[in-house]
Amino acid sequence: MQPVEQAVRMSFGRLVAILASRGRDIAAAEDALADAVLAALERWPESGVPAAPEAWLVAVARRRLTDRFRKTAADAALEQSLAILSDLAAADGPESPHFPDERLQLMFVCAHPAIDPGIRAPLMLQTVLGLDAARIAGAFLVSAPTMGQRLVRAKAKIRDAGIPFIVPEPPDLPERLASVLEAIYAAYGSGWDEFEGIDAGGGLAGEAIWLGRVLASLMPADAEAHGLLALMLYCEARRRARRDAKGHYVPLSDQDTTLWSQPMLREAEARLRQAAALGAPGRFQIEAAIQSAHAGARLVGAPDAHVIARLHERLWQLAPRVGVAVARAVAVADAEGPEAGLSLLDEIDPGRVAAYQPFHAARAALLRRAGRGDEALAAYATAIALATDPAVGAYLEQQRRLILS
Amino acid sequence: MQYAIMFYETEKNFETRDHREDDSEYWGAWRAYIDEIVASGVVRGGAGLHAPQAATTVRLKDGQRHVQDGPFAAAKEQLGGFFLIEVPDLDAALSWAAKAPCAPTGVEVRPTLPSQM
Numbered sequence: 222m223q224p225v226e227q228a229v230r231m232s233f234g235r236l237v238a239i240l241a242s243r244g245r246d247i248a249a250a251e252d253a254l255a256d257a258v259l260a261a262l263e264r265w266p267e268s269g270v271p272a273a274p275e276a277w278l279v280a281v282a283r284r285r286l287t288d289r290f291r292k293t294a295a296d297a298a299l300e301q302s303l304a305i306l307s308d309l310a311a312a313d314g315p316e317s318p319h320f321p322d323e324r325l326q327l328m329f330v331c332a333h334p335a336i337d338p339g340i341r342a343p344l345m346l347q348t349v350l351g352l353d354a355a356r357i358a359g360a361f362l363v364s365a366p367t368m369g370q371r372l373v374r375a376k377a378k379i380r381d382a383g384i385p386f387i388v389p390e391p392p393d394l395p396e397r398l399a400s401v402l403e404a405i406y407a408a409y410g411s412g413w414d415e416f417e418g419i420d421a422g423g424g425l426a427g428e429a430i431w432l433g434r435v436l437a438s439l440m441p442a443d444a445e446a447h448g449l450l451a452l453m454l455y456c457e458a459r460r461r462a463r464r465d466a467k468g469h470y471v472p473l474s475d476q477d478t479t480l481w482s483q484p485m486l487r488e489a490e491a492r493l494r495q496a497a498a499l500g501a502p503g504r505f506q507i508e509a510a511i512q513s514a515h516a517g518a519r520l521v522g523a524p525d526a527h528v529i530a531r532l533h534e535r536l537w538q539l540a541p542r543v544g545v546a547v548a549r550a551v552a553v554a555d556a557e558g559p560e561a562g563l564s565l566l567d568e569i570d571p572g573r574v575a576a577y578q579p580f581h582a583a584r585a586a587l588l589r590r591a592g593r594g595d596e597a598l599a600a601y602a603t604a605i606a607l608a609t610d611p612a613v614g615a616y617l618e619q620q621r622r623l624i625l626s
Numbered sequence: 627m628q629y630a631i632m633f634y635e636t637e638k639n640f641e642t643r644d645h646r647e648d649d650s651e652y653w654g655a656w657r658a659y660i661d662e663i664v665a666s667g668v669v670r671g672g673a674g675l676h677a678p679q680a681a682t683t684v685r686l687k688d689g690q691r692h693v694q695d696g697p698f699a700a701a702k703e704q705l706g707g708f709f710l711i712e713v714p715d716l717d718a719a720l721s722w723a724a725k726a727p728c729a730p731t732g733v734e735v736r737p738t739l740p741s742q743m
Contacts, residue, residue, distance in 0.1 A: 384717075385714070
């Protein structure tokens with residue numbers, strides 16, 4: 222049983238990608254693979270594990286797929302099914318020791334512009350890593366049946382709309398790759414508070430990092446793929462320091478750096494250097510560089526606020542989003558004083574941040590530093606009312622009390 | 627795979643079409659597009675449609691026909707025509723759709739069901 226589980230866990234995405242790439246039917250590929258795994262669980266204990274377990278699984282799964290196409294051929298597109306059949310026959314036989322790695326194609330399919338952006342990350346987690354819908358649902362804060370239904374619908378769309386299993390060509394590549402990176406980052410951020418970096422539990426951070434590793438290994442010449450991996454590793458390295466023993470939120474400036482994972486930080490630095498050497502800066506590399514600067518500042522004890530502010534400025538130019546605008550204002554305040562940060566916050570369209578807790582929390586903190594106590598109290602009240610994470614709410618409440626005392 | 631690529635036009639475009647001068651910008655752009663897509667060999671069928679003012683919609687209610695002047699749904703943009711094209715995948719269909727002169731308004735791309743004929 223052990224070897225079956227191992228073979229499946231290590232290579233689920235690879236096998237699904239191979240099985241789905243011709244028929245474009247991910248659900249059918251997953252079903253066929255599940256059948257093959259069942260067959261393996263029955264047979265391997267008696268007959269022994271085959272020399273090439275993956276090849277065995279693919280061969281059995283392909284037979285299941287072939288049977289399925291034969292059954293549906295009568296009432297569906299006969300021509301297409303026959304074409305797929307001949308493709309299946311012509312493709313690598315099970316005797317071939319090396320299967321092509323088509324996970325990259327699978328990732329591009331999952332993040333295709335024709336797929337709803339909200340389902341891209343869950344789709345990737347399920348098809349590339351084999352996570353079940355219930356586990357993904359928890360991280361994305363929806364019920365398991367809802368998530369299952371959305372995944373089924375997305376796979377049907379891929380099959381019926383004819384989304385190709387290819388790596389896009391250069392003119393389309395940057396934009397399409399950006400969607401893949403976004404989806405992986407969304408998987409990392411699932412169950413997290415975007416701005417405060419709080420782990421709200423049930424997140425899939427480790428799985429997202431695994432996706433990031435797969436992408437970086439398949440696209441080693443892409444700087445942003447390494448940049449994203451570096452960014453996730455920086456955040457992950459500090460996970461244990463983000464809460465104190467009582468579960469209270471601990472901001473970066475107060476974190477116990479001995480709780481930071483040194484191997485992860487080293488790997489993050491190495492990845493970021495690797496990305497920078499490719500000479501193609503981008504959003505994720507800059508975010509990683511900001512994390513690097515913060516971490517370095519804490520470890521070496523000499524924060525360079527101006528460098529951090531400049532990085533935020535670059536990031537704002539590359540990714541003008543509300544979250545980036547708020548972080549930039551805080552960084553500028555650290556470098557030039559609270560009033561400079563506050564005037565940047567005032568430039569943000571109030572309609573876009575009315576319900577955005579990090580904006581009000583940042584504004585409250587800057588108002589307090591600027592000595593505008595009454596305004597700060599009001600801003601804290603708004604931020605506390607908007608906080609969905611109790612630990613963040615408690616932290617803000619404690620900050621608010623500092624003004625009153 | 628076969629796709630319907632459906633061209634949506636604004637009211638203004640429908641008005642322009644009614645004054646068909648061969649040298650007008652509107653028809654020039656469509657002519658060039660139609661020539662290109664037909665020459666490529668992907669077209670399996672299609673038609674341009676009269677303006678929505680020419681449309682009549684029928685709905686059957688309790689066995690009774692209710693016939694109404696106008697298109698199925700009131701909207702600022704209306705279907706102006708379509709092609710059926712045979713291409714390898716969605717990306718190829720989207721490329722043809724994006725080249726259409728009405729692409730700024732919008733082109734819907736949908737796979738067709740397998741033919742039963």
